[in-house]
Amino acid sequence: MLVTVIGTGHIGVTHAVCMAELGHDVLAMDVDEAMIAKVARGEVPFFEPGLEPILRKNLRDGRIRFTTSYREAADFGNVHFLCVGTPQTVGGAADLSYICAALRGLAAHLKSRCLIVGRSTVPVGTARMLLARARDLAPAGERVDLAWNPEFLREGFAVHDSLQPDRLVFGVTCDSATRTLEQVYAKLLQRDVPGLFIDLETAELIKMSANAFLATRISFINAMAEVCDAVGADVTQLVRALSHDERIGGRYLSPGLGFGGSCLPKDIRAFQAKATSLGLGSVVDLLRSVDAINMARRATVMDLATRALGGSLAGQRVAVLGVAFKPDSDDVRDSPALDICGRLELAGATVSVHDPAAMPNAAQVHPHLRYAQSVSEAAEGAHLVMHLTEWPDYQAIDPVALGKVVASRVLIDARCALDMPVWQAASWTVHVLGRQRAARTALGRQLADPA
Ligand code: UGA
Numbered sequence: 001m002l003v004t005v006i007g008t009g010h011i012g013v014t015h016a017v018c019m020a021e022l023g024h025d026v027l028a029m030d031v032d033e034a035m036i037a038k039v040a041r042g043e044v045p046f047f048e049p050g051l052e053p054i055l056r057k058n059l060r061d062g063r064i065r066f067t068t069s070y071r072e073a074a075d076f077g078n079v080h081f082l083c084v085g086t087p088q089t090v091g092g093a094a095d096l097s098y099i100c101a102a103l104r105g106l107a108a109h110l111k112s113r114c115l116i117v118g119r120s121t122v123p124v125g126t127a128r129m130l131l132a133r134a135r136d137l138a139p140a141g142e143r144v145d146l147a148w149n150p151e152f153l154r155e156g157f158a159v160h161d162s163l164q165p166d167r168l169v170f171g172v173t174c175d176s177a178t179r180t181l182e183q184v185y186a187k188l189l190q191r192d193v194p195g196l197f198i199d200l201e202t203a204e205l206i207k208m209s210a211n212a213f214l215a216t217r218i219s220f221i222n223a224m225a226e227v228c229d230a231v232g233a234d235v236t237q238l239v240r241a242l243s244h245d246e247r248i249g250g251r252y253l254s255p256g257l258g259f260g261g262s263c264l265p266k267d268i269r270a271f272q273a274k275a276t277s278l279g280l281g282s283v284v285d286l287l288r289s290v291d292a293i294n295m296a297r298r299a300t301v302m303d304l305a306t307r308a309l310g311g312s313l314a315g316q317r318v319a320v321l322g323v324a325f326k327p328d329s330d331d332v333r334d335s336p337a338l339d340i341c342g343r344l345e346l347a348g349a350t351v352s353v354h355d356p357a358a359m360p361n362a363a364q365v366h367p368h369l370r371y372a373q374s375v376s377e378a379a380e381g382a383h384l385v386m387h388l389t390e391w392p393d394y395q396a397i398d399p400v401a402l403g404k405v406v407a408s409r410v411l412i413d414a415r416c417a418l419d420m421p422v423w424q425a426a427s428w429t430v431h432v433l434g435r436q437r438a439a440r441t442a443l444g445r446q447l448a449d450p451a
Helices: 009-023 031-041 051-060 068-077 097-107 128-137 158-163 175-184 186-192 200-231 235-243 266-279 283-310 336-346 361-363 374-379 392-396 397-404 418-425 436-448
Strands: 002-006 025-028 062-068 080-083 116-117 144-148 168-171 195-198 315-320 350-352 386-388 409-414 429-431
Touching: 002 097, 009 025, 009 051, 009 062, 009 080, 025 031, 025 068, 025 429, 025 436, 031 062, 051 062, 068 097, 080 097, 080 336, 097 116, 097 128, 116 128, 116 175, 128 144, 128 200, 144 158, 144 175, 168 175, 168 200, 175 186, 175 195, 175 315, 175 418, 195 200, 200 235, 200 283, 200 386, 200 436, 235 418, 266 283, 283 336, 283 386, 283 409, 283 429, 315 374, 336 350, 336 361, 350 374, 374 397, 397 418, 409 418, 418 429, 418 436, 429 436
Parallel strands: 002 025, 002 080, 025 062, 080 116, 116 144, 168 195, 315 350, 315 386, 386 409, 409 429
Antiparallel strands: 144 168
């Protein structure tokens, strides 16, 4: 099939490349000329393992091309995917200006029957509004249809999540849209990927509620971590026991510094704004609490750092391990770890940062931080080491060797991911959110019996 993809950000490039991989002829379009020039050369402008080789293969095979022209995109295909960002406005609601602009640009050139398919995360009601606008603007008028097919891709796993999705959701208004989408996704649907054909509003809401649910699980376990610290319990044991319950499962229950990134925080705020406009007070309260618990983790980590350094961060050297919003990503948008770096700096600390992939992006936001090429360079002379993003590389750190370069062996593991006894055995004072008593007890044992 001939498919166009409007918007070549993370979601758009991934979708365009995966559509080509599924055998379609793809034209991807963006108004950003530099971005289009880059992807057309076969370079993926963000960190997404496995995407670049598939892009290059499909460029070589002539299955994918790129353009900056709406007219060319409109003329090319009869299925047009909208993969445009919906960032957060100052008030928290979703900013629909980019998606509306993309729709205007495309619709003005639509002269024959076609299907526009939205993939962006939008508040309920957006799809129906865009459908009305498209029909108003397009020369093809009522022959333009619109469906909603939300994406559920995680950064770092975008290729896997595109080609082996858990489910496909399609909001449709007519049978012909259903038939077109069945053709577009035939290879996945034949592999028994569940495909749900429903109304536009439910499709939009499924995406919002999926992200809200994931955020709620993370905030729930972080609330439990707080309770653990208040009563001397251990959150990692708690999670282990909870996850054995098949009804609960273990995913999205990693306690720590909380969620960040370009999706979960923005989407629960956009959802809150929508619920407010609908007068759904209890939904607003729920989402507000999820957000508040999440943001409070950052304050808790700062308190812990201040206490660990005797009451003040001023003049102290702090080494930060990990600034990406999650491991296997170079993205620092709404990164809890990078936020902590800014707060440490404001409190007067000298911050030295290490991250396997995100330092160039972090340096654009916080140019004054020191960026180290290795963990030991970051930790040189540090009074405190803070583990803020759980890159697998950090599990392999040798605490004995690192202990030789720091000024004091004090570690905050804000992601509950390092092997606490191993660090303690190397004479580190370890603070772990949700495991404070475990840390103290083990340390007590070790001090009583240094051998
Ligand atoms: C998220 C969703 O997982 C995707 O399904 C969705 O398609 C995407 O948003 C989107 O709306 O486009 P992503 O932002 O890539 O994907 O990140 P996640 O892997 O979900 O992680 C989000 C944040 O939660 C990270 O900061 C991560 O460190 C944190 N997290 C995750 C925890 O703190 N604990 C956990 O147990 C899991």
